[in-house]
Amino acid sequence: MNEHEPVEGGEPTQAGKRPRKAAKEKEAPAPADGGGIDPHESVSGGEVGPPGEAADGAETNGFEGVAAGIETVEGFDLTPATQEALLSEEVEISKEMAALPPAEDLTYEKPETVCGVDNRVRISPATTIPWRWCCELLITYPNNAGARGTGWFIGPKTVMTAGHVVYSAGNGGWARRIEVIPGMDGASRPYGSQVGTSFRSVSGWTSSGNPEYDYGAIILPNNTLGNTVGWFGFANLSDVQLQNLFVNTAGYPGDKPFGTLWFNAGAITQVTARRLLYMVDTAGGQSGSAVWRYLNGQRHAVGIHGYGGCPNKAVRIVAPVYNNMLAWKAL
Amino acid sequence: VVIEGTIVDVMETWPLQLSVVTGEGLYQIALAEATAVTSEGRPAEETQLLPGRPVRVEGEPSNGLAMKAARIDIGTI
Numbered sequence: 001m002n003e004h005e006p007v008e009g010g011e012p013t014q015a016g017k018r019p020r021k022a023a024k025e026k027e028a029p030a031p032a033d034g035g036g037i038d039p040h041e042s043v044s045g046g047e048v049g050p051p052g053e054a055a056d057g058a059e060t061n062g063f064e065g066v067a068a069g070i071e072t073v074e075g076f077d078l079t080p081a082t083q084e085a086l087l088s089e090e091v092e093i094s095k096e097m098a099a100l101p102p103a104e105d106l107t108y109e110k111p112e113t114v115c116g117v118d119n120r121v122r123i124s125p126a127t128t129i130p131w132r133w134c135c136e137l138l139i140t141y142p143n144n145a146g147a148r149g150t151g152w153f154i155g156p157k158t159v160m161t162a163g164h165v166v167y168s169a170g171n172g173g174w175a176r177r178i179e180v181i182p183g184m185d186g187a188s189r190p191y192g193s194q195v196g197t198s199f200r201s202v203s204g205w206t207s208s209g210n211p212e213y214d215y216g217a218i219i220l221p222n223n224t225l226g227n228t229v230g231w232f233g234f235a236n237l238s239d240v241q242l243q244n245l246f247v248n249t250a251g252y253p254g255d256k257p258f259g260t261l262w263f264n265a266g267a268i269t270q271v272t273a274r275r276l277l278y279m280v281d282t283a284g285g286q287s288g289s290a291v292w293r294y295l296n297g298q299r300h301a302v303g304i305h306g307y308g309g310c311p312n313k314a315v316r317i318v319a320p321v322y323n324n325m326l327a328w329k330a331l
Numbered sequence: 332v333v334i335e336g337t338i339v340d341v342m343e344t345w346p347l348q349l350s351v352v353t354g355e356g357l358y359q360i361a362l363a364e365a366t367a368v369t370s371e372g373r374p375a376e377e378t379q380l381l382p383g384r385p386v387r388v389e390g391e392p393s394n395g396l397a398m399k400a401a402r403i404d405i406g407t408i
Contacts, residue, residue: 139344143391143399145363148345164342169397170361171348209359211340211350254345284377285345308341309382 003204003213006324007043039204039213040320042327069294070265071130071248076121115279115310123250123261125183127190130292130299132183132229135159136252136259137218137288139178141171150251151180152290152301153231155329156223159196160232161288162306162315163205166216173206174199178218182229184252184259191228194220200328212274215304215315217328232290235300236322242271242302247278247293249305251286262286269311274318276303277311284308332392334358338384347377349400351386359397360388370405379405 070076123131137149137159147168151161159180167174181193196218204213220226237245248265256262270277276291282305291303291314303314304321315321336353346362362368368375380386380403390400 141361143393145361145399147361162342162344164348165344168344168348168361169359169395170393170399172393209350209357214342282343283345284343284347287343306342308343308347312343 003039003041003202003208003210005038005041005043005203006200006327007041007203007206008198008200038320039202039208039210040324041203042324043201043203043206069296070246071263071294073121073123073263076263076265077119115281115312118281120253120256120262120264120281122256123263124185125188125190126185126261127183129230130232131250131261131263132191133232134182134250134252134261134290136181136184136261137161137165137178138181139165140176141168142174142176143172145171147171148252148254148285149287150285150289150305151178151218152288153182153226153229154217154234154301154325155231156226157220158226158231158329158331159218159220160234160290160301160304160325160328161216161218162304163201163214163216164306165288166199166218167201167206169209180218180220180225181259182225183261185261186257186259188259191225194222194225196220200324202324211307211313212315214306215321215324217325219328219331232292233298233300234317234322234325235293235302236317236319237293237302239271242268242276242316244268245293245302247276247280247291247302248299249280249282249286249289249291251282251289251305253283254285255283271316274316276314276316278314279311282308282312332398333387333389334398335387336385338380338382338386340382341380347380349380349386351388356396358388359393360390360403361393361397361399362403363399363401366390366400367402368405369403372404375405 135151139147149165151159178196183190198219201216204210250263264281266280289305290301292301305314307313336351340350342348349360351358387404389402390398
């Protein structure tokens with residue numbers, strides 16, 4: 001078994017029909033996996049839907065870039081992040097955003113774990129690109145526990161997230177259902193929502209619990225939401241391209257008002273074979289967030305955020321991850 | 332079920348999930364909204380759950396080395 005082999009979760013309806021390999025048209029560098037077992041073997045949960053039409057490929061595989069880009073977001077101060085050896089996207093700050101009190105002045109039920117100064121910036125509204133590609137995820141696990149996470153569209157009906165969002169061993173395994181709400185901004189659900197019951201991850205996560213393989217996807221019932229909001233591209237970059245790259249992330253942290261989207265950016269501080277480490281501020285609820293590069297007007301995810309602890313960590317989009325994403329996007 | 336071990340990873344769902352290494356192996360721990368977090372018996376924040384910290388976890392077992400935490404105490408080992 002290949003640990004990168006996709007696996008399905010939820011309520012399988014077509015036993016044995018597991019997408020093992022992604023599209024070959026954009027061949028990625030050879031996987032670095034060793035041994036005969038591939039932890040990127042794709043697995044699935046929930047309802048396995050019929051194959052859909054392949055989406056346009058916004059993704060690039062190992063594309064060349066000179067400088068990393070930060071989203072332009074008003075009110076976002078890169079200085080602390082730089083001092084923490086980090087960040088990136090530029091985000092324009094609206095009057096409403098500027099009127100928000102500093103995060104450090106707010107009182108939360110539980111403070112977030114940040115790395116140095118908390119310089120997260122709220123994105124409101126979240127209806128422009130790339131914010132509307134980001135989704136609040138409301139998760140229900142088999143033990144009826146509820147949880148929240150973040151996801152992002154990579155295709156008309158495919159939402160990427162962390163593996164532990166779709167498959168939580170502590171909560172009994174594959175999620176029962178996940179409501180996906182793109183562009184959520186407080187009480188506003190500008191595009192409505194859809195409930196996903198079909199999930200994907202890889203055996204390296206679902207069987208082995210290896211954090212290096214902690215990524216997954218939600219397959220929505222139809223293309224409606226994705227075709228309305230659009231989706232991120234994604235890229236498999238080299239070590240050299242990733243080292244010190246300024247990256248962006250946005251998610252729905254649980255320490256902020258419910259349903260609000262928060263942005264931060266910074267530099268990747270360490271690149272390993274399968275993970276990216278950075279001091280970009282995140283918090284519980286942001287698992288599954290895209291970690292993306294903004295370059296020449298294009299946005300390509302290079303990692304899937306999932307872990308805190310300073311440095312915070314993302315699964316790196318290496319070739320097997322990239323290939324699984326391509327396959328899941330084409331479902 | 333009660334386990335004692337060291338936090339290896341903190342997964343950022345809300346509530347959090349943890350990987351905790353014990354003598355039996357690596358446990359996957361899911362917190363709930365109602366999970367009580369303490370540090371040596373005193374109320375603590377979830378943000379104090381960091382890699383490298385020893386923890387004692389009480390909760391309901393799930394499949395294999397996994398559990399839903401009812402109470403987590405930091406630094407009791």
